[in-house]
Amino acid sequence: MADRNEPLHLIKSRRDSALNALVSGVPYMSWLGIQFDRRGDELTAILPFDDKLIGNPRLPAIHGGVTAAFMEVTAIIELSWAAMWEDLESGRIAPDAAVPDSLPRLPKTIDFTVDYLRSGLPRDAYARARVVRSGRRYASVQVETWQDNRSRLMAQATGHFLMPQP
Amino acid sequence: MTQDPDTTDADHARIAQQFIEAIPHARALQMRVDEIGAGRAVISMPWAEHLVGDPRTGVIHGGVVSALMDTCCGAAVMAHPTKPRSTATIDLRIDYMRAAKPGQRITARAECYHMTRSVAFLRAVAVDDDGDNPVASATGAFTAER
Numbered sequence: 029m030a031d032r033n034e035p036l037h038l039i040k041s042r043r044d045s046a047l048n049a050l051v052s053g054v055p056y057m058s059w060l061g062i063q064f065d066r067r068g069d070e071l072t073a074i075l076p077f078d079d080k081l082i083g084n085p086r087l088p089a090i091h092g093g094v095t096a097a098f099m100e101v102t103a104i105i106e107l108s109w110a111a112m113w114e115d116l117e118s119g120r121i122a123p124d125a126a127v128p129d130s131l132p133r134l135p136k137t138i139d140f141t142v143d144y145l146r147s148g149l150p151r152d153a154y155a156r157a158r159v160v161r162s163g164r165r166y167a168s169v170q171v172e173t174w175q176d177n178r179s180r181l182m183a184q185a186t187g188h189f190l191m192p193q194p
Numbered sequence: 195m196t197q198d199p200d201t202t203d204a205d206h207a208r209i210a211q212q213f214i215e216a217i218p219h220a221r222a223l224q225m226r227v228d229e230i231g232a233g234r235a236v237i238s239m240p241w242a243e244h245l246v247g248d249p250r251t252g253v254i255h256g257g258v259v260s261a262l263m264d265t266c267c268g269a270a271v272m273a274h275p276t277k278p279r280s281t282a283t284i285d286l287r288i289d290y291m292r293a294a295k296p297g298q299r300i301t302a303r304a305e306c307y308h309m310t311r312s313v314a315f316l317r318a319v320a321v322d323d324d325g326d327n328p329v330a331s332a333t334g335a336f337t338a339e340r
Contacts, residue, residue, distance in 0.1 A: 056255035059244040080222040083265075084282075091219035092283040093264035097257020134248060137256045141287040 046116050047071070049123035050108055053131050057101055060094070064105065069113055073102040073155040082150070090148025090182075099155055099171040099185040100140050106157035107135050107167055107189055133192035135167060140187035148182050151175050160186075167191055210235075210269065220265050223258065227269065233306035235269035237262065241297050252296035256330075259300065259320055260288055263332040266302035267316040271336045274306050274314065278338040281314065286334035294329045298322040304332075314338045 047066055051057060060081070065072045075081070075098045083091025112132050115121040124130045155173040162168075171185045210230040214220045214237070223245070229236040239262055247255025264286055271281040294300050304318035318332040 053249050054255070055244050055246045055249065056257065060257075080218050082218040083220075084280075085216055085218060089282075091217070091261060091264070092268075092286070093257070093261025094219055096260035096264065096286065096288075097255065100257045100260065101255075128249065133250070136293075137288075137290045139287060139289045140256065140260070141285065142260075142283075143285050144283045147282060 042116065042122070045125075046112070046121075046123045047109065049125040049131055050105060050112075052125045053128070054101075054134075056097075060097065060101070062098065062101055069109070071102075071106055071109060071156070073098065073105070073157075075153040075155070077151050077153075084147070087147060088150050090150070090153065092142075092144060095144070095148055095153070095173060095183050096140065096142045096185070098153060099142060099157075099173055099183065100137060100187065102155040102173075103140075103157045103169040103171050103185070103187050104134055104137070104189070107159055107162065107169055107191075108132055110159050110162065111135075111191070135189040135191050138166070138188040138190055140185060142183055142185040144183050145181050146183075149175055153182060154178075162191070165191055165193075210273070213269070213272070214265070217265065219261065223261060225262065225265060228301065230269060230273050233270055233274040233309070234304065235266050235273055236301060236303045237266040237269060238299050238301040240299050241294070246296075251293065253293040254296070254300070256288070256290055259290070259294070259302075259330050260286070262300060262302045263288060263304070263318050263320060263330065264334075266304040267306075267318055267332065267334050267336060270304040270306045270316060270318075271314040271338060274309055274338070276309055276338070278314070278340060280339045282337045282339075284313070284335040284337060286332060288330055288332045290330050291328055294320075294322045295324070300329065301325075309338060311340065312338055
């Protein structure tokens with residue numbers, strides 16, 4: 029259990045730098061412009077709108093593949109984040125973006141199914157993932173993505189992942 | 195993508211490539227239409243550093259494969275002989291069988307295996323240079339707007 033009297037700024041910087049290390053290590057996430065907002069251990073992925081994300085120029089609408097990629101990224105980061113949380117809080121690990129070997133290995137996608145509910149508007153999109161079950165070897169994750177209204181989903185997805193083996 | 199009986203295969207390929215070029219995300223991923231027609235499409239794209247999902251191995255992110263599969267399925271719907279006006283993805287499931295080899299082109303082949311008045315059913319596979327050993331496969335349902 030973490031120290032109750034640990035200074036708040038140390039707690040925040042430890043969590044933020046670990047999250048940053050996890051996210052900044054993946055070129056494709058930077059290319060899409062994906063960021064993460066953290067509240068305690070809760071993560072919200074943000075996909076700022078950009079012209080290169082358009083799949084239907086007439087509407088215009090975000091590319092379905094981008095929506096899928098955004099949700100898959102969100103699932104992988106949430107899964108890694110949840111898996112490393114205990115080790116991070118206890119101080120057993122300290123992921124550092126500058127030290128590639130300190131980064132946890134990422135889960136591998138086995139399958140990913142996306143349910144498209146509304147076309148993606150030319151606006152920012154948000155996503156949250158929930159780890160439904162995470163065993164030693166396999167994990168199942170659900171993801172929801174939306175734009176202006178949290179209750180009006182743009183898409184939902186479910187995926188299975190192979191966890192990195194120690 | 196329109197299909198006029200008077201147009202040749204070369205015309206089809208040119209029209210299909212223009213269709214892809216008009217999609218900003220397909221252009222951003224440098225997709226190329228290799229074959230198109232009769233509810234089938236073959237679209238490929240090159241490996242690139244900025245698309246890497248695992249920096250330890252240089253393997254391209256699964257999301258990139260999703261974007262390629264989705265585009266290829268959409269193109270196959272548009273190339274169906276019943277000539278839908280437009281299409282959108284209803285659902286798409288991707289199975290990732292193995293990592294694509296870094297540096298190699300990825301090619302997706304999609305086939306519209308059933309079409310109703312309003313829904314198209316699709317199957318697709320993605321391969322790298324080792325064409326006998328798929329990287330991923332996909333199944334999906336797409337809208338067919340008339």
